[in-house]
Amino acid sequence: MPLYYDDVVWAYGSSEGLLVYPVSGQEYCALDIALGNSQLVPFTTKGRIIRRVRLNHGVLVFEWAEQEAFHQLNEGEGVHRHFASAFDVWTDKGEYDTLPDLAASKPGDAAEGERSKPQRWHFALRAEWKIHYLGLPLATSDRFYSAHNGTHYALYVWQPNRSPWGEDSPLERLTVWDIGNPRRAGSCVPVAPVEPDMIRSITNEHLAPSGLRQSDTPSLRSLALDSETRDPHTGQSTGHLFFLTEEHRWAAGFQSGLPPPRFHSVRTTGIPLQGDGPVWVNECSGNTANPACRGDAFAVEEEHAWPGWAPCWRHEDFPYLTVAQVVDRAAGVRFSARQCFTMDVVSVNRGPEQGTASSVSRADAREGTKGADDDGALQREVRFSDGTWGRIMAKGQIAGDERWLIGETSGRVLTVLYF
Structure with missing residues (x-):
């Protein structure tokens, strides 16, 4: 997988x-x-x-x-x-x-x-x-991951050992740049491009104390930054950079650690964007999403959508793996693409509503499936027709909001589904 x-x-x-x-x-x-x-x-x-x-x-x-x-x-x-x-x-x-x-x-x-x-x-x-x-x-064996917001850009590079004797460790480097401030709204005055300032650079052995070093079996999936990483009063760089790592029982080769986890594990590790400080770690392991986990699928509140929370929605429907999702928090709508070996599902969920499972109408049943969680919150899922996966999930990534869903076919054709 x-x-x-x-x-x-x-x-x-x-x-x-x-x-x-x-x-x-x-x-x-x-x-x-x-x-x-x-x-x-x-x-x-x-x-x-x-x-x-x-x-x-x-x-x-x-x-x-x-x-x-x-x-x-x-x-x-x-x-x-x-x-x-x-x-x-x-x-x-x-x-x-x-x-x-x-x-x-x-x-x-x-x-x-x-x-x-x-x-x-x-x-x-x-x-x-x-x-x-x-x-x-x-x-593809030389991996690089990046993230940016309005003021900063972060890059992590992992390169395999190419020594014929294999005595060297992989090369790892984390670099953070300050890319300046956003252009003021309404300003059309030409501004010369800036040369970003490198504010942090960490290599192999210096990544280990924070738990960021990947070594021979990298499990890093992505990087993320706080949405705001500029102090509005001092102009100094602040906030955190996050490493999202993931391991799955059925993953193989460079995509799996030694030994592999029992089921599926996601972890977010955060460090200060600049300088030294405490390391943030949030982990979710198992074959289901923990009800207490804040990184769930419908993280409607901004604090719950913080990138520091481990994305436990990835294994919310084990043995399916949720490969990608799009959440429109304002509309309370979530699209998800899940896969289990040769089976794949693309669906849309409506956000939880307070009620009881007995309140499901026949019209709701015809439209999709509806279930209740432990708090009695109703949630409806509608599955798309067969073939939708092939139209949008060839690259394992989707985007959009409640109005449309965007993905790519294996023939490198962009597909936009309107609703």
Whole structure:
């Protein structure tokens, strides 16, 4: 059972409602899904290999490598220099203030006229920098994980031991950059890109005291940052960086530790973004989600959606593994994609409602399944038709909100399901 998938080269920003994806001509396009408007992003892929794209906190980041190898590692592998380009993304509020209720509007009415009003998004290069001092091979065995928010960017790199005698440990490095402050809303004055400041760099032996060193069997799945990592009064870097590690009984090779866990284990380890301090550890192990665990699927409250909580929703329906999910907390809607060997399920859940199991109507039963938890909170699940998995889950990642769900096919075709 795969725990890791190839990175996607598209991104969706839930707060912006923008889908950024590659188009022909070595360019990227940004689609405002609600309005149907699209425009080109001022970023070229010429001479570049895109490794990953991510949009959140109003910052669009392209992680890319030079197409030509900088030097040869051996006869079959070359080392490519890797960079990151960070763009501020914003729109003029006066151009479009509210999102109309498209379901309630009819062609020709006022809401429809509002909908057709053009909205233009602005993209300004904030920073572009080299993210690895030497460069990396393009092999999947050389892993790198990253995360960013509005002010900081973090990168962890794990490289296997390539010594023919195997006496060396894998190379590990954690680096954090301060990428500056977001552009002020409404400002269209050109600003020169900044050179990010490296505020932290930790290598092999220095990762061990915090429990972050992966050694020969890396189980790291992703990185995360606090949403705010800038002190508003002093301007200093603050907050935490989190490592999410995961091990599964059925995972094999580099995806599993020694010995493997009995069932499935997820753990979040947090360290201060800068300087020394206490290490935060939150772990959830077993074959079901612990009712007391705060990292559950419907973490509606912001404090419960904090990245420091272990994502116990990953094994909430054991032996199924929840590969990916999208939670629209404001709407109380959650999409999930679960897999168990050759069986796969894509479904949507409505948030818990107070009531009793006996209050389920026949209409509810026809629409989907509905169950009650220990507190009597009702939750309804509707499963999508067979074949949905193949249309959106080839890369193990989905995005969207209550209005649409976005994924990728095995043929590298983006699919948008509208509701």
